[in-house]
Amino acid sequence: MVIENAGLLDSIQDLGRIGYRGQGMTVSGAMDSHAYQIGNLLLGNHRNTPSLEITLTPPVIRFSKSTIISLAGADFQPMINDKKIPMWSTIPVQRDDVLTFGKQGGIGIGCRSYLSVLGGFQVPKVMGSAATYIRAHIGGIEGRRLRAGDQIPYLDYTGDIQCRRTLNHQYLPNVLENVYPNDPVTLRVIEGPQSESFSEHGLSSFYQEVYQVTKDFDRMGIRLQGRNLEHMNDQSKEIISDAVTYGSIQVTPDGQPVILGADCQTTGGYPKIAxxxxxxxPRVAQLTFHQKIKFMSITVYEAHRLWKTQEKIYRILGLSRKNISHRQ
Incomplete structure (x- = not known):
């Protein structure tokens, strides 16, 4: 597969590097793991198969050999040879077919989409993962964002070219409504380990305020703008650095929250309110510039229940599974 024109930030991702945060290595991986996993499941791939994460401005891609692809996530209106193709479905492609997109990301569309191929992209693993972590220059293609001229190897498809799978329609509306909702986006959160660093007024403001995504957002974090959150005192504006993770919400000394992303550091010195x-x-992954968001508190029990329900959905999506032969 050849990148003819690179997008804003195209990178190879999987579910990330698990078990290395103690050594200071971030997890990385797909920002929207929901779309990423569904895209792979549609193809009959393992859920942790390397895919291409496309951010905001899509690339132009030429396929070097036949395969089957899927696109899941934000709908950038993909086209093969200028003919529109559906999202959340498997699509056969032939050698020299060209994938283009009719839209860029934005509010109501989303920020990230995932291109998966049958058998996955064949790239080396570092610490058990193919995920690109640009700041450390590891994973993916030379540990960097993709650029024009890059060639990404994948397996050659030799099965029935008419073979197709589509996300069961009874699940698709639920996926789109829950992950790609209209403004403002509601994010369910669990109270953070340093919530006592904030005054009662600061905590209530956090849940009442409608925040807006600033231009400072990437895979490392999303800076928000809104009412300043009141700390208990000046000493509580910073803490001795402790563990952070994707989804941690730190509050900087100026009272503005930052949602950490998949490429976030392993520790941080600002209090985590939630x-x-x-x-x-996945909703965090699809946030874009100027998007409005609100926070809603839930319990750890409820968060676990929701996660377990999601895991069940992966197993009961109703995807037809067929044996598909492929070769290099």
Whole structure:
């Protein structure tokens, strides 16, 4: 597969590097793991198969050999040879077919989409993962964002070219409503380990305020703008650095919250007022500039229940599974 024109930030991702945060290595991986996993499941791939994460401005891609692809996540209106193709469905492609997109990301569309191929992209693993972590220059293609001329190897498809799978229609509306909702987006959160660092007024403001995503957002974090959150005192504006994770919500000394992303550091020195529940991390991944968001408190029990329900959905999506042969 050849990148003819690179997008804003195209990178190879999987579910990330698990078990290395103690050594200071971030997890990385797909920001919207929900769309990423569904895209792979549609193809009959393992849920942790390397895919291409496309951010805001999509690339132009030429396929070097036949395969089957899927696109899941934000609908950038994909086209093969200028003919529109559906999202959340498997699509056969032939050698020299060209994938383009008719839209860029934005409010109401989303920020990230995932291109998966049958068998996955064949890239080396670092610490058990193919995920690109640009700041450390590891994973994916030379540990960097993709650029024009890059060639990404994948397996050659030799099965029935008419073979197709589509996300069961009874689940699709639920997926789109829950992950790609209209403004403002509600993020369900669990109270953070340093919530006592904030005054009663500061805590109530956090849940009442409608925040807006600033231009400072990437895979490392999303800076928000809204009413300043009141700390208990000046000493509580910073803490001795402790663990953070994707979804941790730190509050900087100026009182503005920052939602940490998949490429966040492993520790941080700002108090964490809350943490986004895993079920809503895909919503975080799809936030774009100027998007409005609100926070809603839930219990750890409820967060676990929602996560377990999501895991069940992966197993009961009603995808037809067929044996598909492929070769290199």
């Amino acid at each position: 943490c986004v529940a895993t079920i809503d991390l």
